[in-house]
Amino acid sequence: MSQIPPWLADALPTRTKTLQHLETLAIGTIGGLLFLVTGLPGGLITGAMLAVGSAAMLGRSMAVPAHLTQAVLVLLGISLGSLMSRQLLQHVGAYPLTIGLLALATFCTTFGSSYYLQRMHGWDRTSAFLAASPGALSQIALLAIEKGADMPAIAVVQTLRVIILTAALPLILVATGLTSSSAPALTMTVASPLGLVGLIGASVAVSLVLRMMNFPASWLFGAMIGSSVLHGAGLIDGGLPPLVRGIALIGIGTLIGSRFSRMRTSTLLRHLTAGLGSFAIAIVISAAFVTLVAWTTNVRFADVLVAYAPGAMDAMLALALTLHIDPIFVGAHHLSRFIFVTIATPGIVHLFGRPQEDVDD
Known part of the structure; x- marks a missing residue:
């Protein structure tokens, strides 16, 4: 029996890793x-x-595993793209205003949360800014390593924010009657x-092209673009089977839940109060802007x-796919914020964070 080439053996997961993934x-x-x-509410994802x-x-x-993560993001992007052509013009006139806000x-949320972390928990400015920046976690991690920031503390604050929002938003939206927990009927048509x-x-x-261009969230947005173009042009009707979407x-x-595996319980407990407090500050500030947008535009409150x-x-x-939320509106805004945070955060850290020489002290 021929032996497995060394390069292939290195690429294959070990038995322990395989069992870990399956579990x-x-x-x-x-x-x-x-x-x-x-x-x-939130069903499968929550x-x-x-x-x-x-x-x-x-x-x-x-x-x-990384390849499975990429496949999941592509499937999610295809599902979102199959909705977009049906809602393409909804709220388009409100985009410039709402993206600017x-x-x-x-x-405001970044500076508010970082100020809380500095004043109430004694964090250094660099770690506080990076922990308070919403989204773009991979870029935040790279900056934290480069600047010598407290990466475990940042990870706790960032992860808690994602977990709480993903679990709480469906409950809030359904409990207040702003949306339904059932799957949207327009997603049930299956393509040939x-x-x-x-x-x-x-x-x-399209995902591979965007990846070569270093486009943010290339697997997700590439699939979304490819799917939406085909649906918008009328070349394809319907989307993925419900089982695949599920x-x-x-x-x-x-994938979101597995983030806690990279975090020690002692680390979580040590920074739990900081994470919850900064989250509360961010939510209060975000709520003020959500209220402003809901009052001044015709966009649905749940979408905002x-x-x-x-x-x-x-x-x-x-969640937009699951809870009758406009995926175009949500996608455009989260992509805009991702780009804004990616571009602005290094400059903010450079201007307001601790000096680089402090890292070596």
Whole structure:
């Protein structure tokens, strides 16, 4: 029997890693299905996230393989793109105003939360700014390492914000009657087999192009663009089968929940108050801007709430797919904020963070 080439052996996951991945996916699936059958808001994504996050906090090592993560993001993007052509012109006139206010809201929440972390918990300015910046977590992590910031503390604040928003938003929206927890009826049409092949092919192709351009969230937005163009041109009618769409939602929830695996319980407890306090500040400031936009435009309050929520872009878009929220409006705003944070945060840290020489002290 021929031996496996060394390069292939290195690329293949170990037995331990494979079992870890299977356990993570199984826990996420069970959690998502429990939420779905009991009719809890957020269903698959929230159930999977809470189940995997709980297992991680109990000491289980939770992880999702990179290739599966990319596949899940592509499936989510295809599902969102299949909705866009049906809602393409809704609220377009409000975009410049609401995106401008979002930039201001992001600036205010970042400075408000960072000021709280500095004054109430004694954080240094660099760590406080990076922890308070909503979204763009990968860029935040790179900046934290470069500037010698407190990465474990930043991770706690960032992760808590994503987990709380993903779990709480569906409950708030459904409890207040702003939206329904049932799946939107317009997503139930399934494309033909040839159409599905075209959807997947176009979505992956656009994603790869965006990835080569270093476009933010390339797998998600590439698939969304490819899918929306095909639907908008009338070349394809319908989207992914409900089962595949459900797998994507469970995958996103599982991915978010697995973030707790990279966090020690002692670290979480040490920074729990800081995380909750800074989250509260961000929510109060965001709520003021949401109220302003809801009063001054014709955009639905639920759409504004999810678009302005300082949570992870993939999670908020997944919730838009699940809770009758306009995916174009939410996607445009979260992408705008992602770009704003990516561009502005390094300059803010350079101007207001601690001097570079302090890192070596």
